[in-house]
Amino acid sequence: MNLLARLDEDMKQAMKSKEKEKLSVIRMLKAALQNEAIKLGKGQLSEDEELTVLSRELKQRKDSLHEFEKAGREDLAEKLRNEINYVNVYMPEQLTDDELSNIIRETIQQTGASSKADMGKVMGAIMPKVKGKADGALISKLVQEHLSKS
Structure with missing residues (x-):
């Protein structure tokens, strides 16, 4: 199952179980993937291109998390930690x-x-x-x- 199909399935599940934060992250990921496909002029991204988009989204969140922690904004930092966990679900297994x-x-x-x-x-x-x-x-x-x- 490709990434967009997996995101669609997870989006349906998040809607059914009323997980607003998870749904929001999935929608952001889908939008980022679709924007990248449009930017590259492709109908469908390759697995490598999808991975690039996911990595970029994850890095943005980690960078923001660092800034929020420095600023003492624990409320926003906690929200980003949850988002990072949701994005990590779609990333390949990390190397030891x-x-x-x-x-x-x-x-x-x-x-x-x-x-x-x-x-x-x-x-x-x-x-x-x-x-x-x-x-x-x-x-x-x-x-x-x-x-x-x-």
């Missing part, structure tokens, strides 16, 4: 730290990177491998740690 470290080590070896100056080369090679399965900031931090050790 060990799996991520292994991928980073392999990529560093493949690219021949030896210092922090090679960070861009490593990040460019690793991001397609872990797209949607790990947070970009975490990957960047781990790559820096691995490169500083070598």
